[in-house]
Amino acid sequence: MTASPETRTVIPAAPQPGPARLPGIGTLALVRAGVELRSFVRERDAVIFLFLYPLVMLALFATVFGKEAEGIGDVTVNFAQYFLPGMIATGVMLTSFQSMAISIAVERDDGTLKRLRATPLPASAYFLGKVAQVLVTSALQTALLLALAALVFDVALPTDVGRWFTFAWVYVLGTAAGTVLGVAFSSVPRSGRSATAVVTPVVLVLQFISGVFFPFYTLPSWLQTIASVFPLRWLAQGMRSVFLPEDLATLEQTGTWQHGLTAAVLAAWLLVGLVVGTRTFRWRRRDDG
Amino acid sequence: MDTTGTISSGRAVRVRGLRKRYGTPRAGFKHAVAGLDLDIDRGEIVAVLGPNGAGKTTTVEILEGFRERDAGEVAVLGQDPAHAGRDWRARLGVVTQESRDLGELTVAETIRATARYYPAPRDPDDVIAAVGLGEKARTRVRSLSGGQRRRLDVALGIVGGPELLFLDEPTTGFDPQARRSFWDLVESLRDGGTTILLTTHYLDEAAQLADRVLVVHDGALVAEGPPGTLGGAEARTPVVRWTQDGEPRSERTERPTELVARLARETAGPDGEVPGLQVTRPSLEDVYLDLIGAAPETTKVAS
Ligand SMILES: Nc1ncnc2c1ncn2[C@@H]1O[C@H](COP(=O)(O)OP(=O)(O)OP(=O)(O)O)[C@@H](O)[C@H]1O
Ligand SMILES: [Mg+2]
Numbered sequence: 001m002t003a004s005p006e007t008r009t010v011i012p013a014a015p016q017p018g019p020a021r022l023p024g025i026g027t028l029a030l031v032r033a034g035v036e037l038r039s040f041v042r043e044r045d046a047v048i049f050l051f052l053y054p055l056v057m058l059a060l061f062a063t064v065f066g067k068e069a070e071g072i073g074d075v076t077v078n079f080a081q082y083f084l085p086g087m088i089a090t091g092v093m094l095t096s097f098q099s100m101a102i103s104i105a106v107e108r109d110d111g112t113l114k115r116l117r118a119t120p121l122p123a124s125a126y127f128l129g130k131v132a133q134v135l136v137t138s139a140l141q142t143a144l145l146l147a148l149a150a151l152v153f154d155v156a157l158p159t160d161v162g163r164w165f166t167f168a169w170v171y172v173l174g175t176a177a178g179t180v181l182g183v184a185f186s187s188v189p190r191s192g193r194s195a196t197a198v199v200t201p202v203v204l205v206l207q208f209i210s211g212v213f214f215p216f217y218t219l220p221s222w223l224q225t226i227a228s229v230f231p232l233r234w235l236a237q238g239m240r241s242v243f244l245p246e247d248l249a250t251l252e253q254t255g256t257w258q259h260g261l262t263a264a265v266l267a268a269w270l271l272v273g274l275v276v277g278t279r280t281f282r283w284r285r286r287d288d289g
Numbered sequence: 290m291d292t293t294g295t296i297s298s299g300r301a302v303r304v305r306g307l308r309k310r311y312g313t314p315r316a317g318f319k320h321a322v323a324g325l326d327l328d329i330d331r332g333e334i335v336a337v338l339g340p341n342g343a344g345k346t347t348t349v350e351i352l353e354g355f356r357e358r359d360a361g362e363v364a365v366l367g368q369d370p371a372h373a374g375r376d377w378r379a380r381l382g383v384v385t386q387e388s389r390d391l392g393e394l395t396v397a398e399t400i401r402a403t404a405r406y407y408p409a410p411r412d413p414d415d416v417i418a419a420v421g422l423g424e425k426a427r428t429r430v431r432s433l434s435g436g437q438r439r440r441l442d443v444a445l446g447i448v449g450g451p452e453l454l455f456l457d458e459p460t461t462g463f464d465p466q467a468r469r470s471f472w473d474l475v476e477s478l479r480d481g482g483t484t485i486l487l488t489t490h491y492l493d494e495a496a497q498l499a500d501r502v503l504v505v506h507d508g509a510l511v512a513e514g515p516p517g518t519l520g521g522a523e524a525r526t527p528v529v530r531w532t533q534d535g536e537p538r539s540e541r542t543e544r545p546t547e548l549v550a551r552l553a554r555e556t557a558g559p560d561g562e563v564p565g566l567q568v569t570r571p572s573l574e575d576v577y578l579d580l581i582g583a584a585p586e587t588t589k590v591a592s
Contacts, residue, residue: 011411011415011416011419011447011474011477011478011481012411012412012415012481020408020409021408022375022376022379022408023405023406023407023408027405028405028406031402031405031406032402034402035394035398035402038393038394038398039392039393039394042393042394042429043392043393107390110388110389110390111385111387111388111389111390112390112391114355114385115383115385115388115390115391115445117355118353118355118378118381118383118385119378119403119406119407119449120375120376120378120379120406120407120408120449121406122375284355288355288356
């Protein structure tokens, strides 16, 4: 019945738990960040559709429409420059909102969350790991977009501090809002398999109506009004205010960059995401008893 | 709520009148657990047997804090699982019945990361070796076989060095050899003082590992006792089978030798042999099937 002592599978007794303290949040967040990042880069779908997509789109559109200039009168920029802010905004939305919404829905469905719930890992460390993954992938993606635009498509990047300051707060607010909204939205798909099918159209529609692919001013005004409810429109406009000449503000809905309203709308969505996300987050599937 | 989680003696699990039902007012309710009592002492290994849908997983997941109960008292390591925190979880090990998560990390990465969630984990390399995944340590979880995945589940359940370990059908998909070495692993956990609640459909596994076996059926306890005495003494009464006048016969008797001697005198053929003679003592499996089939009122056996 039992194997010989030499081959017997034994395991040394566990260390006595006694005074050992639970690991701190910082340590755990780092462990989780490592897990999340490693999983992300090894998941080919995520890398292609979340990470490379805006880069590919920028390269594609800039190559196809390269000669067309966008603007009014004699204030024009080349197409790549006009397209860049929209692609940065899209990238932020994909790496934060879409990546969170899909990955958490899948992890809830396949039992990853349940397994974590059985360990002493606190929820905060799990989310910090996710946030770290969003920050790293999104920062890298944005940096690559800027490099691609500047080096390959001759886009002149802003040189004054004020614009980069605008870039910083729009980027941070947009990423934060996208992340918490992704957490909140992860409860919408009923299964992990449907997650991509549920999340992707939302993102796609928002891209079309938020002035990412077509200049916002070319949309019918009722559609502009609808789009203005959602954060992507403001994220894109905020990015345009960073990368386009001051005079092109005249192409915006009110003829100005509307920084105040941009900050307000993004902050409001951040708050909504936080409240809804923390209230609706579940470790287990709906049908799991 | 009792929050003195550090008492090191006494009961590991105490359950009284546990009830849980599933369903909706419209579709109707069905009891999955209907008034279950359960005590597990520290260091004890208890196996829960019962047919599919008996309520084993429901019970275990209530004890793990995953599911909410409708009624009853539950204390696991002195705390109510519905309200227990990180300190409590650090003392538990959980292997759930089904899992299909953890794709892209390797076996070693997964176990090492999980070890770091605990205050006093086991050495991940020891754990990998103990479940026999040494050769697969650098393989991505996605490409493990079913039985190898299950071994990883067990590894993740014990890496935190739990005082109390829940194993819900841990050996599903194990090959016979893996099952034997899993048994050895459980024995060594027992030697280390780990309390274990195990569900299984393998009667030999229960007989081999458990100090005490519970049989549940339709959410209620049907029988309870050490594997050797389950079902009471008369359930173990030997059965003598033979053939007489072309008809199969059987008789249960405490004195099989006497019966065989009588048969030899009265019914043996010219060659002195009783046709089709067999003397068997019911196995745990026979007793179990009896218990489940008849589902009589609870029979308790003193241990
Ligand atoms: N999440 C759920 N929602 C609705 N009904 C459930 C749920 N989980 C279990 N049940 C029902 O409760 C009963 C007990 O199920 P449970 O999973 O506890 O059985 P089990 O003893 O673990 O069975 P098995 O041996 O097949 O694992 C079954 O009738 C099952 O259909
Ligand atoms: Mg079960």
